[in-house]
Amino acid sequence: MVHRKKLTIGLFGFGCVGYGLYEVLEKTPGLKANIKRICVKDRTKSRQIPLEHFTFEALDILNDDEINTIVELIDDADAAFEIVKMALMKGKSVVTANKKMIADHFAELLQLQKEFDVPLLYEAACCASIPIIRNLEEYYDNDLLESIEGIVNGSTNYILTKTSDEHISYADALLEASQKGYVETNPILDTGGFDAKFKLLILIAHAFGIVAKPEEIFNIGIDRLGDLELKYAREKGLKIKLVAFAEKAQNGKIKAFVLPKFIHKTDKLFTVDDVFNGVKTKSYFSDTQFFVGKGAGAYPTASAVLSDISALTYDYRYEYKKLNQKDSLEADDQIQLKILLRHNLKNGPLFEAYFEEILESYRNQESGYTIGTISLAGLKEIVAHQTPDISVILCETCNPTS
Template sequence: MSKYKIGLFGFGCVGKGLYETLTTNNDLDAEISKICVKNKDKDRSPIASEKFIFSADEILNDDSINIVVELIDDAEAAFEIVTKSLKKGKAVVTANKKMVAEHLPELIALQKEYNTPLLYEGAVCGSIPIIRNLNDYYASEQITEVKGIFNGSSNYILTKLFQEGQSYDEALKEAQENGFAETDPTLDVGGFDPKFKLSIVIQHAFGISVSPEKIFNWGIQNISDEDIRFAKERNLKIKLVAKATAVNGQLSLLVAPHYIDSDNPLYHVENEFNCVLINGKYAHEQTLIGKGAGSLPTGLAVLADVASLTKEYTYNYAESRNLTVQEDLSEVYLRFDDPENVDLSVFENVSEKFVGQKHGYVIGKISLQNLKGILEKAKEGANVIFTSGKSAEIELSKLTYFYA
């Protein structure tokens, strides 16, 4: 009989990945005792039907269960499950990035109050152990920047757009069929998913709590053929990049599409892979690459947390650094359908401008606040792609074309 009994909430893509990786792993003294699901009529063979239950209390009130794994898609229900589990002294593993990001200060306080651990490696970048590395290996590093591709679904779509010339709708449909994107893909393609992940990473990299609401995010859903053509003419690619950069006591935060050149490690990261770049005072730039979406890669990350709990592992939250979150000027490519929606006077400078019969664009430096105003006014008739900030991806102004 296994020493560690697991109560599992949810049996979707990641839950099935956990079940497969655990049941085919003979080295871990743990087993899934009960699986709580909502749909009573769904066929889940060949797993025995008696494994499945339909009331959370059957896990929460079962004293034989000492590890709770939460893998449902409802963030508020997940928070309730995790909270009750910690209060009952049950160690918890979760992969719900929205729940963790929105409640992290409360979750840290609960762990301290009830002396019960919570691990969530599977919530950030799939199979890449970014939280563990920040918590342990980089504990003595003075990190200056963490950035990268944090969402496998959007990266898969962008790969199909650039490498195979698929339309956005075709690429999205294929991502959904392969289990990389949800039926409602808004969290992924809108940049919300990587924003939640970045919020969690900030806590472990810089020791401060930043609500996801304070992080600017812009997704890939408005990328047009013109934006892709612009990139290909200059030998660039578009990647959805999440970044947190600390300079002179200020922390700038951003999730948005970026133009990337071939000298950047992110240029070569394709399909459902994620990539995290960590910059620090001592180690300088480190690169971690791995699958960021899919049942087994994320299931493995959850399994690794379960294995860590059996060895009494906990997070050591870094002391808070004296940093102020600040929005700074950024160089952007702003493409628009109607020039009346773009007030050029709010740009600090403009290095290139083009206005055609069906679309136009401007390249220049602008504050996030003014950029938000333009995007809100233009709605679907505009798109923005960043080029550089405090830490440059590329300086697009060096590649600009001039029109007589």
């Protein structure tokens, strides 16, 4: 029988997820974990529980020796890093849901865990309610994982579902998502594919043992999608989804990027709509597996935080077993993509020069598209032109040897 440790928690943040966790913990009396103090920022805000539970000074919690566990659920990645860093240095276990903070400081956070011999868990940071990190860490430990592909950002998936199912424009769908509170304060983090990239960065550490920096992973979001490609998808019975993708190439290197992608109805990701997330894993022996669940919201996210808290009671920690595999990211010119590039009439011919093969071209009075194969290096050069009226949708990744 496993001995369960008693946790005394200092909670940072009492917003959507923080309050959700408070409620979820109230309903889980069997767990040996109680919140001693909660740190928030705004002194003028009214709170759902008595003020005596709160502090506005981080040190009130960080300097409290009775508190052995910090749960960090604030919306400021820089402040979060300072809190998490100090907590780890003081030997307190940490649970966080802050993907930007983790992605920005991954190597340093690994070092802190090692140096101070304390666990840092972050299941909620990737796909909220889907237990993907622990699966990658434990279940696939001895399996030969080939690829991981997923819809990991709920707000963009909600917007894309609206444009696809209700035929409304991208701008109207974004407005609706913002009004429902699904979009970050800075919407470009979601719509530009940055949030999905931060999550992919965490996933590839556990899937393939790669510690990457955000600037090493290419991302295009959905913010440039226009009517032409939305109509193209509809006419072909396809959906456009923002997909985070990582695959082990035959040379052992990892291809990783975030791009909007045309999804066929036979693909499991086709049915992942609204704020749901879905992740497909492919491995040599177990073939394809598919995880699906709510990727945002107070309770789904809090449930993953709760699971991490529960794991801490029996001293669970990520072992990062795959970090020794010495895998690295694939060079951009070795990654071949089949894409649809929508461009204006002036830029069309210029950008077509970057394609290695052109399979289809279309022009109307104002714009057009080109479908063909291109290297990631070539695609980056097109994007570097900073032309606002282009958009890119992945048709498929191409294995250069096939």
